[in-house]
Each structure stands twice: as structure tokens, then as C-alpha cells.
Amino acid sequence: MATRIDVTGLTAYYGKFKAVADVNLSIEPKNVTAFIGPSGCGKSTVLRTLNRMHEVLPGARVEGKVLLDGEDLYGAGTDPVNVRRTVGMVFQRPNPFPTMSIYENVIAGLKLNGVRKKALLDERVEESLRGANLWEEVKDRLGRPGAGLSGGQQQRLCIARAIAVEPQVLLMDEPCSALDPISTLAIEDLITKLKSSFTIVIVTHNMQQASRVSDATAFFSLEKTGDPGRLVEFDKTSKIFSNPTEKRTEDYVSGRFG
Amino acid sequence: MTTEPDSSADAAEPRGAATATAPPQDPPPAGGPTVAAASKPRVGTADLIFKNLTRTAGFGLLALIAVIAIFLVLRATHALNANTGNFLTTEEWFPNASPPKFGVAATLYGTVVSAAVAMIIAVPVAVGIALFITVYAPRQLSSVLGYIVDLLAAVPSVVYGLWGLIVLAPHMKGIQLWLNDYFGWIPLFSADSVGRSLFVASVVLAIMILPIVAALSREVFLQVPIAHREAALALGATRWEMIRTAVLPYGKPGVISASMLGLGRAMGETIAVALVLPASFNISAHLLSPAGNTIAANVANGWGEANDIGRGALIASGLVLFIVTMIVNIIARAIVARRREFSGSSA
């Protein structure tokens, strides 16, 4: 159920502003791929093109190809709604629906898919919350509001919500940036565990995190502000962090730049 | 008159720490009067003046309201004592006759029904307009439309009322006949003849409250955080599903409040309704029949030629309207508060 992603010649715009240019990369199934790079180089933008969330913003558009197991996400007949059901997303700030309970948050996506059977929903809630390492903490208060959890728990709730619909790919945009070190470790463990069932792409500013959790790493950068961001180097994580080909990558991962 | 906490704090704690760290409500830490004095919040002269000013204004306002209430209740009681009918159940209004006989039943019924039907018509349309502007319309159109709706909401509602009366009401006959033809089997829509009915009054009221409810709902929907909308979209929601999952639940308390404001206006609306309705004092379940009256319209129609008892009777009916409005607001608040912890205000 995991999927490979091939990106070719991807260029993304915000109105007239070209945010990233000509990105080419291949993401292997059941791998964790990390996006790193200085702020503003377009990591989030590229990530959001992978489930067509980029175009949700007014004026935003995309050129190039994104193939999901060979099928073009931006093909004429492709419905973005279906894309987003296949490619799940976890945002930088935990964003559980504040009007819903923990239980309702987890099943929000399932309800969109028309799942109504109580027994099935119950089962999937437990499964997803266990998958997100949250079940033990919340199993006695599933009816309480999701917004009443701690930040780290909320983020894991959002992960549970995303995996409840059984996507093939899970995109995570700095999922730990609002969290304390303990919650961060919990999420990193979780990523390692989820890798067995999903293809995962994670944006992070934390070099240790990238080297700890990812199999492949993409380093993005930009020449100067106003220029579009570009993919500088994409390789195995061990290679990027020990023996990168590009000088700029080496400077960045060793902390001499950015 | 205020103790300067800093001067006494020296001995016990470093300066600044005592004043900066102790929140005002904290109980004074144990350890003698010096420390207790040090942890007292600093009160400036400006604070004192402001406090007294707001307190005076607050109590003054309450006193004023009490005086008005007493005056109104006295006038009303005077008339109610002279009444030979039952004020709450009598479907007649002869307060100027001797002996006076009057009851609020028919006008109260007209008020509640016309306002309720106006809400049923106006709120869905207003919410639809607000949703279109905030979710569906392209960005530029959305800001233009938002501006227009805000402007329209600032126009006094009687303007819409008169428009509805002069332009719309004459064309209502067709709609009423149509409703009667197809839905006449429902008692609400059955009628021997159609005309200046509660239904027409409701439509005029709906037009009057539509802009304000739409403008407020739009504000409410604009407050929905992008993060929640994106969360829904990222789960594979269509736009309408996104509205149902993220926008409507989040905006519900605000829309209810906006509707209540509209309802209050509809129930208190006077002139337009007075011009539409034939001012008859009977309770009829047939919305389309030319009949009906509301409390506010009755006050406007009757005040001029009313004698002392008559005015007391009108005041009494006004107090009933006040109580009904209050009950409606209490119910609305209860609805909003029921799931307060799920309201999203904490996130």
C-alpha cells in the first residue's frame, strides 16, 4: 500500500512569484525522505505540491509532473480530492478540529469517505490511535475535545487522523517544531514505526532529526532572496551527512551556513 | 493612600522580583507583614480614577434601567387592573372602551410567528451568502462583495422594509397563490383568500434582517482559522465537505448570535409591519390569510389615539415583548454554551 513518487521539472508559483524551480526527485516506497534547507527555500511549497494542497492558496499554481506510482497527480483527469485521500498530510502546528472530540477527529476523514458503521469506526479509531502511539493516553476520554490535549498529543492526534483513512503517502511539514524534546522523540519513534506501512516525506530544520529518521535527504537552497529555491542535492541520508557531493550541502549540514 | 510596595520590599526580597512575579490574586506568601505588603499589586492614580469612573457609570446605568422599569410596570399595572379580559388569552384589543377589555394573545402570536418565519427564510439565505463570499468567491470578488454586504448592513432596516412593502408585497399574491395551490393541504398554507398576510409581513421582515445576519455571519466565517480549513481539505474533503467539517461547526455559535440579533430586530420591527398587516386581532394558523398583527405594530398604530388606560395596555404589551426577547436570548445562549469546550475558542 506504499507508493513511490517521481517528481520531474516541478516549478511552483505564488501568483507571479516563482517560489521553487525545476525540482527533480524520486521518493522510494516505504522510505522516509527528509527535506532540509534554509528558511524560505521552498521545502513546504514542494511538500504541498505532492498532495495538491499548494493550489488551495489563491493564485498558486504548479508546472511539471508529479507521478504517484506512475500516475500524474496533475493529469487532466485527476481529481485533487482523490489525491488528498491517497496522500495524507500533517501540518507544522497541530490542528485538530476544535469543535470535535478526540474520537470525532480521528474519524473525520473516514466520515468523508462515507464510513458510517459504528463497529468499524470504533475499530479504526483504536487502530489509528495505537498507530499514533496515543491510544493509552486517551482511551478513557475519547469523548473529550481534541483541542484539550497537550501540543504533542494534539500532533499525534493529527497523525492518527491522517493515517485513519489509510493513505499511501504521509507528508509531514515540520511536525515537531512546536513540540518539546520528549514529544519530538515520541513522534520520531512513531515515524520509524509508520515507515513499514507508508511512504513518508518530512520537512525538518533539525539536522539530527533528519539523520535519525530518514533514509534519503533532499537539500534545497536558494541563491539569494527573491530567487526561486532549487534542489541542490538529493541522496541517501548517510551520504548527505557524511560525504555530500556539493560544497553547499556540506556547508549547510555542518552548520557553516543557513 | 497607596503603600509603595517597593520601599518595603527591600528587606525581604530583591526589588522588582516581588512586584514583577507576584500575580495580583496570589495569596500573600507566608513570612510576615513586610512580604505581604510587598506582594500587593501596585495601584496607580489613573487606575483608581478609571475604576471609580467605570463603577459609577455601571451603577448609574443600572439605576436608570430600574427607574424606567418601575415607571413602565406602574403604568402597565394600572391598565391591567382595569382590564376586564384576561391579558394573556384575550384575542381582543379594546383598552380605550369602558370597561376596557384587551389581551396580548393575538399580537404576541403574530409577533412570534412572523419573526420565526422571517428567520426561517432569512438565516439560510444569509448563511449561504456569507459562505459564498468567504469560501467560494474568487479573492477579488470576495472582498468587493464583503464590502457591499457590510455597507448594506449599515443601512437602516426600515429602508428594506419599505422596499419590500412597495416593490415586493404587490407581487406576493402570485407566490401566495402558488403556495396555497401546492401546499394548501398543510393547514399553514390553506386559505380562503390571500392578501396582506403574516406571510407577507414575514417576507418583508426577512428582507430587513438579511443584510445584518449575512454581514455578521461573514465575519464569523472569516474567523475560521486557515489551519482548520486546510486540515479538512488535506483529508480529502470537497469544498462543501470542508464547510461542513471545519467552517460551519466553528462558526455555529457566531451564526446563532447573529440570528438572534436578527430575530430581535424582526420582533421589534414596527413601521413596515404596521403598513403590511390589516391589524386584526385574531389568531389564525393560516399564514396566507389577510389577518394578523404584531405587538410593535399595534403600539405604533394605537398609541396616538389611546387614552390613559390604552397607553398602559400598550406598555404592558411592550413588556411582554421584552420578556419574550429575553427568553429567546437565554435559549440562544444556552445553545451556544452547551458545547462551550468544543467551541474552538481555546485553540
Ligand SMILES: Nc1ncnc2c1ncn2[C@@H]1O[C@H](COP(=O)(O)OP(=O)(O)OP(=O)(O)O)[C@@H](O)[C@H]1O
Ligand atoms: N502563501 C504564500 N504566498 C506567497 N508567497 C509564499 C507563500 N508561502 C510561501 N511563499 C514564499 O515562497 C517561498 C518558499 O516558501 P516555503 O514556505 O516553501 O519555504 P520553506 O522552505 O518551507 O521555509 P521554512 O523553513 O521557513 O518553512 C518563500 O520565498 C516564501 O516567501
Ligand SMILES: [Mg+2]
Ligand atoms: Mg515551511
